Amino acid sequence: MARADINAIGAHVPVAGGLATGGLRYAAEIGAEAVQVFVSNPRGWAQAAGKPAEDRRLREHAEEHDLPVFVHAPYLINLGSPSPETIAHSVASIRHALQRGAVIGARGVVVHTGSAVSQPREDAMRQIREHLLPLLDEIPGEGPDLLLEPMAGQGRMLCATVTDLGPYLDAVDRHPRAGVCLDTCHAFSAGHDLTAPGGVAAMLEALAGTVGADRLRLIHANDSKDPCGSCRDRHENIGAGQIGAAPFAEFFRHPVSRGVPLVIETPGRSAEPHRADIETLKRLRDG
Template sequence: MTRSVGSLAHSLAAGARVGARGVVVHTGSAVDRDRRPAALRQVAQMLLPMLETLPDSAPDVLLEPTAGLGGSLCATIGELGPYLDALDRHPPAWLFLHTCHVFAAGHDLTAPGGVDTVLGELDRTVGLDRLRLVHANDAKDPCGSRRDRHESIGAGQIGLEPFRDLLAHPALDGISVIVETPGRKEGHAREVQTLKGLRPQ
């Protein structure tokens, strides 16, 4: 943890130098469920003092929930609550929604009204005003698989429709959407076009 906080401080300084708006932070894991309270206390002891001393000019700290393997501290939306509590719900700690990870962690974006359900749950747990970014990725594996394998938009288990619902949701007003899918630049350009085509006109 000392090392992770050190590397985060380093990334934030580097981010500030290049004018980055945010730096993505992986939320960490505990060896097993019994160790979670201790791991969260460690987050509080090490990460919180750093957040408290960040200058206003620092890039946003963007907490990335994972797909849920390996004792991850933040995969399901419910787990974000205790994590942010450990950080005293500190203002520079923002969140982002990662479609592949949240789906792999067990939130079914493909169910009827699935996107609304997920965003509603996110709102109740952490508040949608903490949402700063979306990583839009399809998933190779089914909902709840906890496997972190991204797929091109529309080519995986999520499919296109949930992305249409997501892009139409008021929570996404003014929020950046990034694709982080397999393939090279041309593939990414195509997927960005696909997403643009799904946006409400």
């Protein structure tokens, strides 16, 4: 996957046994060309310390094999929350994920864009500026970048459609270390009809027009259990949901997404469904 115009296809991998020992074994088993990992409990605030030997092995393997590595920050993070405690935990958690990402050589750290919950959207956006801008300024020259992931539109989410990213990035002065992670299930559920003729291209062109094509750094390739505009975040295996397999082929052809890694976050408690999803995406890419 050394060529910049080829989309690496991979998965979020389990890391039981260690980031390298467990994560790379699973990646090899399913044929992943890129990996995304958690570096702490995704549903808690505890900040796990890394194991130096595992960190070093993962970084060296990624460098040797040109393997794109990404970190997904915990799900509880919400800088738009009215709760001071949640804000404090969120700041600490993002900082920890960025620091751990730097150690393992990750290209980006994915973070959900958050919700206003019970307060006015304007207040939530002021908080985004106050707390996210300093974190972006702290990122060292070698990265990783912070990748903002819009949600499916449920509740009072601050970003759902790709055009929602415009005001969000404006709040942090369009910081150069702020990139975008686009989740296909989220986008579909938020109202981007990826199944319509030209639907994928329309979404990608809207993204480029809103934030610039160069900000798209990662795609979460997930089918959707629910229809377009449902505002429900329920992933399905590639080709088994409401999006279907065919629209994913466009991500390999469109200039905005060409060369951007895709990782699946699809259902399955064993390697087999994930291997099948990756094989489907590779057929669409290489066919």
